[in-house]
Amino acid sequence: MPDNTFDRRKFLKLGAAGLAAAGLPSLTACVQEPATLPLLALSPNPANVGNRVQSHSVHIPVKAGKAAELAALLAKGGLFAKRTPGVHFARAAQLSAAHLGQPEGSPGELTLGIIYDRRIETALNFLAQNADALGAAFEFCEGYDAGTASNPAALRTYLEPHLVSDNLFFTAYDKAENEVLACLAVQDNFLELLRRADFTDQDELPYLVDHFLLADAPHARMLDEPRPTHRSGSRPFSPHTTNTLTMLQPLMRGRLHPEKVVPCSASRLEKIERFVGKHFDYRQAFEFILREGEFAVKDMHEHPLAALHTLHFARIAVIETGAGHSMLFSSVYDGDFTQYVLDFGSRVADQIDFIWGLTENYPHAGCRDVPGFIEWIHGGQVDVQDFYSAHGNITLLRIQKASQLREKLAVLSRYLAVDPTALRVQLEAFVRENQALLS
């Protein structure tokens, strides 16, 4: 196990020799492969420890000769028709032999990814809830016994060997799913309060405040509404919806050659090479950067990916393929695909080039080369067959603003005036201060 407390700054400052002197973990400790972790309380992603929101994914081998039948089943959609509180997003995709670098005719894998709150049982319950549809899909997979899907404990045993560890899990908000809903409800209610206050007598104001601000979310939103579930990749217009991108990009093979990667990353890689020695390959460098580089920052506000205003969650895993190793990237984002991917090139280009530059076919000019970057994405894109979103059309920015608003309203509600005139003045001041949270 790599040491979670490893200090990247110290490492970069002191270098290899200084590390031992400072009593810090040895280099081999930080570059060794992560052990396969049991599917237990700890997330496989060290950066994820302590988060409320967790991510897990499984890759299950498909039975020989069943790939086409599975694809036909998945094409019908509806895998995640039933909602489970505590699950934010889920997606299912089929990885073909070509994706996995396996010989032609190999059946490939079924992959499920779930983002959920805290306990793995939540994710398992969600799957079990949807056992009818999922069980039918598992029937086409290796080692599945009929009926397992509806039993969370049995399902756990079945899925455990197929778990894939995350090398990075980024979450733009570490809020439990019901907390997100609560924030949205508070924002809805507050806006409704303002709307009504605009059309009613001032004397009514205290009653409106009581009703919309102090009572428990009378608009308690969405809890029983059907969840939107859709396939991504087949919707030319999905700007109102949260979307998902999954791609599998083979990592470059062989010994690390800084001159072969994106120019802006070369000097940074040389630095790494100096520390970790000449025998590094691309996969080790890739994992090393994710573990110790800027992407390992735990404060979500300082995380490079926090600069992307439409990115809810992102995860990266390294998986073994027939031809070597590939990066599996999976994200949940808002709105237009192009505007989303251009965020990488315009907001975090250098950091992204640094890691994705270690994959095959990455544009030499990096993600600023828009057509090349998009071509690279499409080259490894995996068609997501089913996508479940607990928050429906709600954008990341809205969730973040609703959550700020809720915190501020909590403070305000402790000091509310009783007199209608004073109350109005107080509300107006609040709205003036916080107008950015109300559009």
Add this chain to the structure above:
Amino acid sequence: MATIELDDVQSNVLRGFRHTEALPHVAYSLLGFTAKDTARAFLAEAAALATSCTAWNALAKQAGDERFVWNLGFTYEGLLKLGFDARAQFPNGPVTDSLQFGSFTGYAAFALGARQRAHGLGDVGESAPANWQAPYQRLDLHAVVSLSAWAPDGIAAARGRLGAMLARHATGVTEIACELGNALDRGAEHFGFADGIGQPYVEGSDLEPLPGELDRGGDPVPSGEFVLGYPAAFDAKPPCDVQGENLMQPLTLSRLRNGSFLVFRKLREDVVRFRSWVAEQATRTKMPEELFAARLVGRWRSGAPLALAPTQDDPELGRDPLRNNDFDYAADGDGFKTPFGAHIRRANPRNDPTGPTPPQIAGRRVIRRAVPYGPPLPEGSADDGIERGILFVAINADIERQFEFVQTNWLNNTLSSNRLTLEADKDPLVGANDAGNGKFVIPGPNGPCFVWNLPRFVTVRGAAYFFLPGLHELRQLGSGTA
């Protein structure tokens, strides 16, 4: 610098679109082809009249009321009907179920046509294709002859020529409908706003750039954004050399060269609703009516932008093409001058610190031309029951990447600014505020002003997507060498 072959590009692509140059009278004759050979014979005659950008320059310098501009466009079905091998020319043609959104070479939108794209554009409810006027519901809407003129006589002359041509080829071509438009005072649309001001300056268009028409970096918009076969936005200035290849538009096939795409939308404007609603809301929010209306749009009715005239109209500024578009939002990160949700800030975020980054804006510009139809409704009049609105046209090289993107993501969604997050906050002027539950926020240093229950003011009455071939190709289509 790319030089566009202006003598081969039709004039409705790159001429007469600026506020000051737009021709006041237009007619859009919508045609259906019934027999290929006759249609081609018609086309051979019609193509001979087609106006190029170069010819437009010459026409503009002449005098005479009977001058007219004549352009031709075809729907995807129209091209198929003529025997144009559209499937080969538009390789990303209609593969309805597996459209890759984000695809940059997508002519799929054109191939699918406006009716099929309507839902995604927010053309729902009253604006849904099922409620469009009959001509736009027809599957045999194949072509448009777009006429414009300096005087009504010009349109009459052109209509006369067209009528004679149609009569000669009546067995193969029929006129489904003809839409007539006439400019109102000051180049305004029916709500009273001077229209067509903020346009892009196109590289190689042989025009003089007006202040504000260049992009943020002071560069023109690449030719390929409007004319097929030229370098387009994303590869115009690659950060590193990508062998100078045109990756955005690999389709430099000779048949498409110098062509463009025209998005046609007949938009009804509910003038009575707009006026009474604005009056009511201005009273409620204790704001002068004109200021309130300006804040919905981002410009005063005169055309003066709020960015330069935030509190008071400046008609002189509105009239001055050297000043009325020379602004951005760099110093308005709070939206106190131009609200984040205002129509022009959404449609063209310029240098908005809260908006998309330059690469995200590149490749999203369109050339707009809009001419009102229907008589103006005098100020203070009650509803006269007459329909009025604008015949809206957008010119672009990739309908999905340009027009449709702006419509779906910036006007009807919140991606034009990170200060917009609520679904109810759609474009106040043209947004799909269907159930009358739109919302609009006017930020202000003394507190924001909320506008609730915003209704839909603009309704789609019909739409179609046309390909505008280069003149050479147009003649080929007519001569039957398609």
